[in-house]
Amino acid sequence: MTDATTVIHAYYAAFNAGTAAGMLDLLTDDIRHDINEGETQIGLDAFRAFLARMDEHYRERAEDLVVMASLDGTRAAAEFTIHGEYMKTDDGLPDAHGQTYALPVGAFFELRDGKIARVTNYYNLAAWTRQVSGATGA
Template identity: 35%
Template sequence: MDDETGRNRAVVAAYVAAMNAGDFAAMRALFTEDAEIQGVTGVGGLDFALGVWRQLHDGLGMELTVEEMAAEGACVAVRYTERGRWTGPFMARGEPTGRSYALVAMEWFELRDGRIARRWGARDAAAQARQLGFRPEDGGKTA
């Protein structure tokens, strides 16, 4: 593994640690100012994504476990097991059920000058909805 690849893996590992801790200031420092974030809820900048990530952390107690990480140069891909329990407000989905969930999630990162410039995320939101008991009549989105 070359130095750039190792450094980029470390940045993504720091992102995962900050996400799990709910340390959004640390997360902000890991991204470029013009970062592009793409996920289940859409595409936007870091402020857009942080709003979604706060709800995942605060409402669902989301925690990511890295199952595999692959990196080459400026690109890092991660496969996770995502777990949580619905205890607080989340995406206008009605009252929390207290139920737990586990699902597969993946992220692809492109880094520039030691910071995350682009991030794509994919997660099994349908499995999350089933496990947590989201009701269609409550509206809202999944993350």
């Protein structure tokens, strides 16, 4: 069995490298993706489309990554700071013009047979909106 922390570190290494294929290789075919303040999507095709949309609108990097895993390797959590640039306006969000942002993020994972079967991300969308809108406050 592949160590859960190794899988999660590889996932974020692929994320930081901008390698969608590397991320997708670490996911089960029936991946469950719980999008922050959004819907739950199932399957590699949905995850691939999500990554393509994100790549179109944002340039991001996960820094200060800390990964924790359950003893049996079926659950993991990650905490990190996402540093990003908002490049193209996303539907329903403020206008983009290259604003930068930094937010703490928590991510939770289920693993099965050495691959990620669920990823759930949490961050403060209101704080992100304030940062890209130029408003003050945390």
